[in-house]
Amino acid sequence: MSAVIYWFRNDLRLLDNPAFLLACRESSQVLPVFCHDPGDRALTHWGFERVGAHRRTFVAATLADLGAQLTARGSALIELAGRPEDVLSTLARDLGITRIVCEAIAAPDEQDAVQALRAAGLTVDTVWQSSLLDPDALPFSARQLPDMFTLFRQAIEKANVAPPAPMDFPETIPPLPVWIAPLSHRHDAMPPSPPDVDARTSFPYQLAACAGGTTAALAHLHQYMDRKLAHTYKDTRNGLTGLDYSSKFSPWLATGALSARTINAALEQFENDFGANDSTYWLWFELMWRDYFRFLHLKYGRKLYRYHGLAEVGSARPVHDAALFARWCRGVTGEPIVDAGMRELAATGYLSNRLRQIVASYLIHDLDGDWRAGAAWFESQLVDFDVYSNQGNWLYLAGRGTDPRGGRRFNPQKQARDYDADGAYRALWETV
Incomplete structure (x- = not known):
């Protein structure tokens, strides 16, 4: 060797x-x-x-x-x-x-x-x-992946495809080679100074409990299961603020500090100990969405990164108005729920899934903005940026992915009424 x-x-x-x-x-x-x-x-x-x-x-x-x-x-x-x-x-x-x-x-x-x-x-x-399921264990090849998530999920469930068990830590690691690389290539810069913790954040990554790395990830995973939050996930997942409304697994999944299979093993153990319900199924459901965006990359590859995505080649090129886009980034569009979300993103590096859909839809469908610029802004800002999910979700909303509905517009006023009826979230982020 x-x-x-x-x-x-x-x-x-x-x-x-x-x-x-x-x-x-x-x-x-x-x-x-x-x-x-x-x-x-x-x-x-x-x-x-x-x-x-x-x-x-x-x-x-x-x-x-x-x-x-x-x-x-x-x-x-x-x-x-x-x-x-x-x-x-x-x-x-x-x-x-x-x-x-x-x-x-x-x-x-x-x-x-x-x-x-x-x-x-x-x-x-x-x-x-990086996926929960092994691509070779799917009931179809990557080229035959269904172009609708529901068909994909149903096929997986019908075939009873199970993920491999997670592997343990390596028992031993072979020794290092002699280090003779040029010092000019060494990364000796001091770690960046973390931005101050904003007390309003839903994911205080600057604190030990939410810090990056496997140690914090496993502590969070065990605490999440110990507090039985897996039994309430479906009821709370559309929340806009707070530490417990969603699982918060995504930042550690995005860096790979925690694998989907490790999460699934903990979820299966939880169901064995305390029983399964709609919420534990919904956690599996979200892991399936994550897998689906990965498998779409195996099927379509670079086509997902064209301005027209998987839409017809003659599709109109998105318009980029630099001034409007800057207002969206800063949270000064004049649409309160959108502005609140964009201010939270810039201040904390995190945003609930519901708000991600609202603000992305607003850029695409209300401001007629370029979805690629929005995807790039999310890549820059999010602590849980994931190349597969980010690209897949923006294509989905823009109608340039596999969604047969040709795009998803979220009415911001209706979303505010449904998910921030008392205006508490908008008031919380009224200012930076």
Whole structure:
């Protein structure tokens, strides 16, 4: 066996990480690496940083936790600054390593980085591991994935497809290779200073209880089940504010600090101990939506990133009014429920699922804005940004995905009456 570089991407965990376990099993030396891509701080086409302060802070805490877990097992996390295709190629050459192992991510930028490494002469073995269900266990191939979520879910339930059990922590981690990489590539910058905690936030990621990393994730998962909140999820999931209205699993899922299979195993144990109900089913239902957006990427790939998405090629190109878009981002559109949501997002890096739909719909259907700019803003701001779910949801609302209804508009006044009847949420976020 030879030495291998393990490239951590959106799988920042040791618990239930099949790709990392593969690297450990098949190699005599393993070098765990994370790359800080300067493109994350570069301005997008729309004029703002691709990754904002909230997500950078959450990822930094996640990496600190991952590094501590590796150190406790006799290894270490090497953080490098630079484009992965550049710094990993240099690192591999300096150490005489020819193989990289990493998780598979079916999104264009992430696939391009892998292809560039292969073009540089490296063997890159990718392992699909971000979904709950194994794509090979589905009752159809990726190309035959139904274009309606309901048909997908029904087929899964009819075939009784069960997820694999989560894997444990690695028993042993092979030693590190001799470290001789150029110091110019080391990421030695201090972690970003977290923005102050806003007392109104529904996810205070700056606090230990909600910090990034597997340690906080498992503590939260166990507390959620111990408090039996899984029995009330369906009744509270459309709430707009508070710590307990939703599961809050998404930030740890997004960084990969917690796997969907670990959550599902805890949910199954909860149902065995306390019984299943509509709410525990609904948690499974949401994990199925998460899987569906992933499998759509396996079916359609880069087509999901065209301005017209999966719609007809002749579909009108979305309009981008920079001034209107800036007002939407700042929460000064004049629509109170939308403005409240956008202020919360900017101040905290988090927003309820209901409000995400409301504010996204408003940009697309009321402001006639470019859905791609909105998707990019969410990518920049959300601590739980997930490339699959973000792209899938924006396409869904814009009518450029697989939804047969051709788009979803949420009437903001009706949404305010239904979910903020007393105006408490709007009053809470009336100002930044």
